[in-house]
Structures are given as C-alpha cells and as structure tokens.
Amino acid sequence: MGIAARKAKEKEDLKKAILDAARELFIEQGYDRTSMRMIAQRIAYSPTTIYLYFKDKDAIFHALHVEAFQLLGGRMAPLAHVSDPMERLTAMGKVYLEFAQENPGLYDLMFIMKAPVQALDEKHHLWEEGDRVFQVLVATVEEAMKKKLLRKSDAEITSFLIWSTVHGMSALFVRDRCFKVISEAKQATLLEDSLYQFTNWLRSLKP
Amino acid sequence: MGIAARKAKEKEDLKKAILDAARELFIEQGYDRTSMRMIAQRIAYSPTTIYLYFKDKDAIFHALHVEAFQLLGGRMAPLAHVSDPMERLTAMGKVYLEFAQENPGLYDLMFIMKAPVQALDEKHHLWEEGDRVFQVLVATVEEAMKKKLLRKSDAEITSFLIWSTVHGMSALFVRDRCFKVISEAKQATLLEDSLYQFTNWLRSLKP
C-alpha cells in the first residue's frame, strides 16, 4: 500500500499547493481579479489541471473560506478559559479586530466578499462556521447579563449590535474607508482606541 | 444657437441614459458582473459608444458614486433643523440605516465595494462627499458632548465608533451575513431594534 499512499499524498499536496497559490492571490488581488490561469502559473501546471481538484473557482473560494474560519476559531478558542464574561467579551473584540488587521485579505473573504455561491445547501454549509462563532458571542453576552455585568436586554439583538460594531470597524479598515476621513494623528491607533471606548461604554451600562 | 443647444442636450441625455442603465445593472448584478456590452445593449448603442462619454468602466463607477452620495446627503440635510443634537444623531442613524435597506445596491457601491480606483487625485475627490457626511457627524457629536447629552470623549473617535456601528449593521445586511445567523422571528426588525438599543445605550451614558 506504500505506492498508493504516496500517490494519495501527492494528490493531497497538489490540492494544498493550489489552495496556497489561490490564497495568496485572492489576498493580494481579490477574488475577481485573480484568474485560474494565474493560479495555474504559480504552481507551474496547466490551468485545466485545477479543475481535476476543484469543481470551479467557487469551490476554491469555499475551501479557503472554511479554512479562514478555522483560523479565526483557533484564535478565539483560548478565550474560553477567561472566566469573567465581560473580560472575555473584551478579549474577543480585541482578537477579532487584530485578526482583521493582520489578515485583511482573509477577513474580506470571510465577511465582506459577495460569495459567488450558487448551490443553496452549500450556502448553508458555508455559514456553519460563521454561525458557530456568533453563537459563542451570544452565549457570552447571556452570561454577562446573567451575572449583571452587562445591562439586561435581548441577547441576540445585543450580540448582533456588538458584532456590527467590530465588523463595521474592520470593514471600514479593510476596504480603506477610514483613513481618508480620520485625522492623521489618530489613524495609527484608531481601531484600538475605538474598541477601548466601546468596551468602556458597555461596562458602564451596568445599572 | 438652437441647433447647437439641442445637440448638447442630446449628448447630455445619452450620458444620462448610460448612467441610468449602468446604475440599474450595477445594483442588480454588481460592478464586476455587469459588462460594458450589457450597458450598451440596454441603451441600444454599440459598446464602444460608451467610451465617447466615459473614459472607462471606472469613470462610470465614479459618476454613480458621487450621485449616490448626493442622494444620501439629500436625505440627511433636513435633519439639520432638529435642534437637539442627540435627537439629531438618532435621526441620522435611522436615515442611514433606511438608506442602506432601501438602496442596498447603492450602499454597496458607496461604502463596501472595492473601488477600482487608479488615479490618486480622483481617489481624493471620490471621498470629498463621504468626508462631508462624516464631518457633519463629528459636529453633531461635539455638540451633544458640549451640551452634556453624550458622555464626553474624543469626538472623532466617538464618531468613527458610531459610524462603524451603523455601517456594520448595514454591511452585514447588504452582504447578506445576518439572516443566516439570526433567528427568523427577529429578522424583520433586526436593524431597527439594534439601532434602537444602540441609541438607548448612548443616551444612558450621560454621567
């Protein structure tokens, strides 16, 4: 079985190589501006070879999408050990913003890009990962409310509001909409300062 | 001068027709998925005729961008008469969200789409409109702080934070990221409820 195993590994390797090339290009140039031919050239294969490993360009997008959510999930996981839910919430916001700033291309792919989805069931599967992250947020908000660390209200609405805020900051950053509008002196720490103020607000809502 | 004037008007009309067709298509299909040939077909002219009126596809994007900001500006203008700055802020948020929900295609164009900008000076001009809207927000926040209706803090940071929140909500809505994650019962009034809670928070920060 040694030969078959080696061949299987080689297939797996090529698939990974395709994803690596595609990831780099998507991040650098965006989805629409990367072509199958570019990906092919980067791995030194014929363009059509890619179609032996992925159904189409969308399938590559999906694979990278899942991968990116796993990366973000991995960054969030350690925060489960923070016992104070309000501290945990703050840390989650920090991790989220850092992720967006460090991986703007991936963030774009995950939360901003219009996924060129066609199959509806795939569409559903596509957001299992996103949903999981959101449910963790809801649970944290509920816990914070229960412990009277956060003003009581509908946890789902509150979670959406919090997510909107950090997403809004990330999206304006990633799509380059802030730095034309914010004075130069404040640009460097804009996201950090904004998040700091936001969490301060949340904390002082206790009553 | 009658004939020359008529000709000038006809040129102006065709330019408008191009923009009308492009606007519809951009909104329906998005920028990347609309082709010059589609625009041309809709106005029953040859594709290359468009290039006599606009330098390239980008130029059409820019024209619609400016136009969209004027529309939003027009919706915001009446709010200048609301004397209480906190009420004005709330109303601005409402108008902003309504604009995004009523014109998701335009909102996308203005705040989300990766503008395929090349010329830097054009890029600057591109955001004069956006900047003007933001400066109105900053002024309102400053006024609210001065009148002790909003907790005192850096007005620019606070404005960015507020903008991020409403933009985040709008962006998640426009790019279809909320309804897969929010329970069905709450979807209908999600944005409205979230904004209501957000403004409530802002008001109760007074001390």
Place this chain on the structure above:
DNA sequence: TTGCATACTTAACACCGTTAACTATTTTTG
C-alpha cells in the same frame, strides 16, 4: 462641391472561466 469635424460602428486584441478532446503514463487484467 469639397473638406472636415462629429457621432457612431465594426473589427480586433488580449484576457477570462470552463469544457471537450487528446496524450502520455501507470495499473489491472486476460
């Protein structure tokens, strides 16, 4: 009437995603 500008079109280029058909190579089978 000729010449020229105007307004538009056709033809073409180099690219795109994707499919079909082809070619080597390796494996399986009679």
Place this chain on the structure above:
DNA sequence: CAAAAATAGTTAACGGTGTTAAGTATGCAA
C-alpha cells in the same frame, strides 16, 4: 507478457470580458 483500462495531465476551443484602432456615414463650413 501483451492488451485493456484507468490515471493524470495536456492543448485547443467556446463564448464571454474591457478596451483600442480603424472605418463609416452624416451634417456643417469654406
């Protein structure tokens, strides 16, 4: 061991894209 079949990759092609160059009518000026 030879023939057949499966594997893994290729080239060529189709219909689409943004954009440019060259060509064609039409109306106006000299």
